Amino acid sequence: MPRELREIPPTLRGELIAxxxxxxxxxxxxxxxxxxxxxxxxxxxxxxRNFGLPIVAQIVQSDFEENDLLELQDSRLLELCLKLNLVNEDGFFFLDQCRNVRNSFSAAHPTIGKVNDREFTTFLNRCVRYALADSVSPKGVDISAFIAAVKGARFTSNQNDVWVKHACPRRTTHSAKC
Structure with missing residues (x-):
């Protein structure tokens, strides 16, 4: 268990982890x-939330506000994270499996069995690896504003830098690809 705990960024090691x-x-x-x-x-x-609720609304093509995010069932949240590329397909698969295990074997619901230390460590590893350890939290790009900007006047160097920074946060030079 110490190995998994070390993978959780200190800012996320709060009351729930304790x-x-x-x-x-x-x-x-x-x-x-x-x-x-x-x-x-x-x-x-x-x-x-960091991706941007207005941008999520554009992607899902319906209103999407804070209350909608809070009311999402865990399964729907996982699907949304996959759609937004906040988790990859492996992460979705393993986190969805964890969701099923949690629903069947945790104290949150009447259990159908017991979990031992090894099963818990696997569960912990998957939650950490696919949800907690990755501190990258990309921001979405407002597609309609981007298209309007592209169709508008030529970008100044400063405008180009702003769009590149938001669209490709890991990019370090103008010649590098996202």
Whole structure:
């Protein structure tokens, strides 16, 4: 478990992670699953929020505000994160599997069995690897504003730099590709 905990950025090691550790230390793996799952879901919501709710609304082609984000079921949140490329296909698969395990074996629902320390460590590893460890939180690009800008007058050097910075945050030079 220490290896997985080291992978969580210090800013995300809050109360839920502390509660998870206490639950694990007492053998309450079903409760620990709830804590790490909730931390993962909160981080995924933060990533969607950082992406930009107005841009999410454009992509899903309907109104999408903070309340919509908070009311999303975990399964729908995972689908949205996949659509926005906030998780890759592997991440979606493993997090969706964790969601199913959490629903069947955690203290959040009547359980159909018990989870042991090894099963919990696998669950923890997947939540950390695909939701918590990756601190990159890309911002979406307002497509309509981008198209309007492209159709408008020629970009100044400063305007070009702004668009490149927002569209390709990892780009370091003007000649490099996104």
């Amino acid at each position: 509660r998870m550790c206490v639950a694990v230390s007492t053998g309450l793996f079903d409760g620990a699953m709830n804590y790490i799952w909730n931390a993962a879901i909160l981080q995924l919501r933060t990533k969607v």
